[in-house]
Amino acid sequence: MAQPYKPKRRRPSGPNKNQKKVQRDQEASDQTRAAGLLSQVFPSVEKLTVHLDFLTPQQHLMDQQKRVFTPADVCDFSVPCPGRCGHGSFNLSAKVKSVIDSRETRSEGNGTCMEPTFLGAKELCDFRLRCRIEVDYLPE
Secondary structure, three states, rough: OOOOOOOOOOOOOOOOOOHHHHHHHHHHHHHHHHHEHHHHHOOOEEEEEEEEHHHEEOOOEEEEEEEEEEEOOOOEEEOOOOOOOOOOEEHHHHHHHHHOOOOOOEEEEEEEOEEEOOOOOOOOOEEEEEEEEEEEEEOO
16 A cells, blocks of 8 residues: 655755844844944043933823943944834934034934834824933043
8 A cells, every 4th residue: 555645844944033033133232332332433522411302293201211321332322212113213323423523512303203103004103202412522
């Protein structure tokens, strides 16, 4: 009597989801290390303070944060959006660079998260970030 045909199982050709997760985490840590220390990127800065206010689409204050950077800290100026999108972020590096390049001691700015609330949605997250940047420079 003949045995029934049983096809061979295929071996997975690429990394599985856990390996992909590890790769993403590794890339994120590499990117943080590549950003450099504050003393390397902005040698004239003694202290950098960033005040963050997160506002809902209805303009209600949801959260406040204060981030202080010293010369020994890593220059990571990305801020995750706490809104409905779940994956948006605000990148403050261009604003911080322009403030330091013009040697301002205080500056204010704001931004809006333009990520969709969920995949395929037309409605945007619309969370707002209001930030105040204060810079203390080293004496010349």
